[in-house]
Amino acid sequence: MIPLIGRLYREHGVVPSILGRRLLGRSPAEILKAHRFTRKVGDQVLSPEKTLAVLEGFARIVPGPASIDIARLVTEFDARGGSYEDGSLDSFLRDELAEVMSAEPSSPTDVVLYGFGRIGRLVARLLIAHQGSGDGLRLRAVVLRRGSSDDLLKRAELLKRDSVHGAFAGTVEVDEENETILANGTLIQVIYANDPAEIDYTAYDIHDAIVVDNTGRWRDEEGLSQHLRSTGVSRVLLTAPGKGGIKNIVFGVNSDDITPDDAIVSAASCTTNAITPVLAAIDEAYGVRRGHVETVHSFTNDQNLIDNFHS
Known part of the structure; x- marks a missing residue:
């Protein structure tokens, strides 16, 4: 997978991920850990063979620049009873990624x-x-x-x-x-x-x-x-x-x-940034009237205990 992931990014701006965990620049062990993480949010561990099939599908259909969650694509494809052997995967990917199929690379x-x-x-x-x-x-x-x-x-x-x-x-x-x-x-x-x-x-x-x-x-x-x-x-x-x-x-x-x-x-x-995404989700689901926050903060460069520019 690793050379394919790098080539998709360098040549087409495609950034593949698994439930938010980017695969770009990861070691084999880190990629496998990302697959195992899927067990925490579902019944099964995402199959690396299916991930490879999707990555190879990306290389064939060449979507435009995008961040794409492979786990979500595999889950949807499997739910439809799709086969990884008969070419239906490419058709599925084209439909799901229609929005970015014609996207042009952004200017730097x-x-x-x-x-x-x-x-x-x-x-x-x-x-x-x-x-x-x-x-x-x-x-x-x-x-x-x-x-x-x-x-x-x-x-x-x-x-x-x-x-x-x-x-x-x-x-x-x-x-x-x-x-x-x-x-x-x-x-x-x-x-x-x-x-x-x-x-x-x-x-x-x-x-x-x-x-x-x-x-x-x-x-x-x-x-x-x-x-x-x-x-x-x-x-x-x-x-x-x-x-x-x-x-x-x-x-x-x-x-x-x-x-x-x-x-x-x-x-x-x-x-x-630590509090607001969680708070926003709670507020949307239930509503928040008021709140109190306690933080335990790591030390910063104001406390000169770690790497810093000094004489």
Whole structure:
């Protein structure tokens, strides 16, 4: 399965999953664990042979870019009494995936990380891992304030190794002369600046970029609007709860509230993202009048107990 999963993603933008567990970049053991997970929500473990048949079906019918849950497709196909031997699977997949059969790959969108702390580095890992053929989101640059003479090397080392999230899955190379980091083939320009508004991103061939501000330094519209005054930026995403009129968005709950006119949005806090999806489901099913929340929070970079940039 593994080469087929990679090829479907690189060439067609197809991201297969099993009940929300992505198969992209997984080891054989991890793929088998994803199959065993299906027993927790059904009577049987999903058969790897059926998964392979569906993946081979994807390769034959070539759907457009999409995230596709194989477990749901197999469950529906089996419920209809379908056979994996007579070619009816391809017809079934075409019908079920009709919405994405003619979908065109999206044009690439440049992404700039403003700040490179733990959140910035985790976002970088995700963007690099899912960059594929280059369509969709492309990590192009990281903006920093220089911390030391060997700043770039330290930043690269922190990207390579994380005491909580483990080692980076791949290679990281540093070009000190050109101030770039090459991570799994993704070339990241490192830009040193103190003022967001002073940067000309187009000088690095970056255009209409989304700036992901993970510094926490600015959380209101006035402060974050500095990014929009720089050349080459079209939108700003804050990785902390926004203040004032900035929309705090939890994906899948109120993400439909984003409009084309919203140039600045917040991804809300980690606590909000942990609570809100469950709370939204309870509210939809039963209604919620009021509530009280207790959190047990892991330590953060404010408590200098784990990897951090220091002297």
